[in-house]
Amino acid sequence: MAALKEKRTCGQRCQDFGRFVWNPDDQTFMGRTPEKWVYISLYYVAFYVVMTALFILAIYVLMYTLSPYSPDYQDRLTSPGVMVWPDAYGEEGVEIFFNTSDKKSWSKMSNCLTHFLQPYNDSMQNQNxxxxTQGKYFIQTHFSGPHHTKWACPFTQSMLGNCSGIEDPTFGYADGKPCVIIKMNRIINFCPGNQTLGPYVNCTVLEGSDNVRGMEYFPTNGTIDLSYFPYYGKLAQPTYINPLVAVKFDMVKNRKVKIQCRVVADNIAHQNFYDPYEGKVEFCLTVSS
Incomplete structure (x- = not known):
């Protein structure tokens, strides 16, 4: 019968560990002589220096071959998304609800539009x-703008007419004739429509058509001029600003309507079931008194 292995005490175990850390007989530290520790340390230093250099070289080559002004591959979006302001989101999407007799209610909407239109200030836009040329794509093959950039066409707040907030800071919310602003999102190098007709916004009442007496578009006919296309990117066009279309609704008070505003153009889709904001936006508008 094999003899039972003698159980070692805690002190003996500590003594063995200390001998492992430094063995005076072999002059080794943790199983290796100081000379071998120098060799292995130099090896790993050289290894990580080479790996770091290869990583930096790979990143440098990648960044050198990429253009900072536009993406090499653009396969996520074929049609732009559409958004509406005031962006009052509820449980079922955008729900614009206000009471004409409650200033706190409608001022929340008008303040949202005032803040949104700050970058569209006339003097700021005309300066930068x-x-x-209206009615033509603004094709730019060279960076002729300041600091190696491309020019951007101005879109001023006053172009929104009665929905600009200049003459009526309430944007019509105080008297039950609210304005909403439609914005088409940017896609680099996207040219909507054809060479003569720009895209335009068309709003239809999906539910409660009797509750809307009429609607008015700004600019005229809700047209987005071709000169705002194509968009070349944030770095290439730092002063670019999205063109807008404002729609003023003449509402019957104490009624609710569901509205769809669509950007109409030859190559803007609007029937994507998986993306309800592609080419169009739907919102509910409720006016009470």
Whole structure:
């Protein structure tokens, strides 16, 4: 019968560990002599230096071959998304609800539009932008703008007419004739429509058509001029600003309507079941008194 292995005490175990850390007989530290520790340390230093250099080289080559002004591959979006302001989101999407007799209620909507239109200030836009030819795509093959950029066409707040907030800071919310602003999102190098007709916004009442007496578009006919296309990117066009369309609704008070505003153009889709905001936006508008 094999002899039972003698159980070692805690002190003996500590003594063995200390001998492992430094063995005076072999002059080794943790199983290796100081000379071998120098060799293995130099090896790993050289290994990680080489790996770091290869990583930096790979990143450098990648960044050198990529253009900072536009993406090499663009396969996520074929049609732009559409958004509406005031962006009052509820349980079922955008729900614009206000009471004409309650200033706190409608001022929340008008303040949202005032804040949204701050970058569209007339003097600011006319100072930072370029005079463009209306009705034509603004094709730019060279970076002729300041600091190696491309020019951007101005879109001023006053172009929104009665929905600009200049003459009526309430945007019509105080008297039950509210304005909403439709914005088409940016896609680099996207050119909507054809060479003569720009895209335009068309709003239809899906539910409660008797509750809307009429609607008015700003700019005229809700048209987005071709000179705002194509968009070349944030770095290439730092002064670019999205063109807008404002729609003023003449509402019957104490009624609710569901509205769809669509950007109409030859190559803007609007029937994507999986993306309800592609090419169009739906919202509910309720006016009470």
């Amino acid at each position: 932008s370029h005079t463009c």
